[in-house]
Amino acid sequence: MPEQPPYLRIADVLRRRITEGEWRPGDRLPSRAQLATECGVGDNVVRRAQELLITQGVLEGRAGSGTYVAEPRQRVRIVRSQIREQQGGSPFRADMAALGRRGDWESRTEAKVPAPANIAQRLGIAEGDLCVRTSYEFLADGKPVQLSTSWEPYELTAGTLIVLPEAGPHAGKGVVARMAEISITVTRAVEQPEPGHATAGEAALLGVPKGALVTRLQRTYYDADGRAVETADIVLPTSLCQVVYEIAISK
Template sequence: MGDTRPVYQRIADDLREQIDKGDLEVGAPIPSRSALKRAYEASDQTVDRAVRVLKAAGYAQGQFGRGVFVMDRKPLGTLLRSTGSVDSPFAARISVDGTALSWEATSVTTPADRRIAERLGIPAGDRVMCTQYEYLADRKPVQLATSWEPLAITEGTDVLFPERGPYAKRGVRGRLAAIGVRVVRAAEIVGSRAATSAEAETLGCSPGQCLTVVERTHYDADDRPVETSDIVIRADRWRLEYDIPFTN
């Protein structure tokens, strides 16, 4: 039985196989459009579609004026999700020893949209502190996160700004404990979606490439949501590791 795959998919699969086998090494150019057209007897549109599939899968990246090149897909590290690490500023294990980790953050007050209000159990439009994080490894962005906290809990306290004040950089549990709020659990939902143009530019990937998104929400002793956040990483460069202790 003949190959029933669309031609663009066959081209993309063949190129992926060459990359996985090492026949096309990291940094090597993807065969030109004219070369692929001849090899597969395909049209410009078919070849371009195949290359777009390759880019979206994180196998290749275009360089303006130069062409399309094989990307490094070796996992950069592991994002740790455990009792001890979920609350940390940068819950990650980097594969390369000696990597310098840091982060930058910007906080603004804003009305909660319907999605965030639902996650926090508050009316849409209620004011929240929105903090956007950019996590860096050797000064290169590797992880993005956005956190939302209800101002009804933190306004007028020393923990209003997560990265400023006497309790800065202590994580959600440490900061809220300072104002008498005991955080007892966190829940996470892991999903995926395509990278936006802004995310792709920051994370060094192609627009449309697959990202892993972790939706995390912290709860207090009354099961009230006190913080929720979205953590965004490149699916091709990061793995998720969960430590799941069993209790009797």
């Protein structure tokens, strides 16, 4: 059999030392140079081993401070609910508040992005029509637990105060509440969940192993006329999130 690459061997050594209790959650690891000397390898080998363990959620890097053993992360309960949507505000923040945790997010918005074919089909527009695309990283107590990429038809919100979802006086509100500000009533959402595996980029953002199990939600909001007003691809790692559906029963 081919010999195991040095960085994988060092990753196994570091993982074993953590498992055996030499370093506990929150402990700072020795410097990279010290570990390299102890293990008889170069600094770059230790660096690659640490980077691997960071993507697997075993370690965490802190800029300007060093590398630490990651604290265990508890799963958060994500409720998919018509009732919560109708309450206004951010459903994610409501979920985190119910758990006694602080819900927040980081985002990046790009205006006038041509819609790719699959997004155009979901929004009922032509391929290449302009959209506003926003990428989100949702955080529970400062740690990422969910990713989302949202698309809204630019023609729908152009010239209004909600054209940029995370800017202006209505920033931070959910899609339903934002659309209500321009007299668009969202009446239903369609979600299609599918199991999947985290890509390398998703794993790096979420702090889970590459290939970790995730639930992929394809969600689209519709108004009273059946027009799609927003669609999103949501990534929920199963090790960090418990997805719960709450269904209202009409009497």
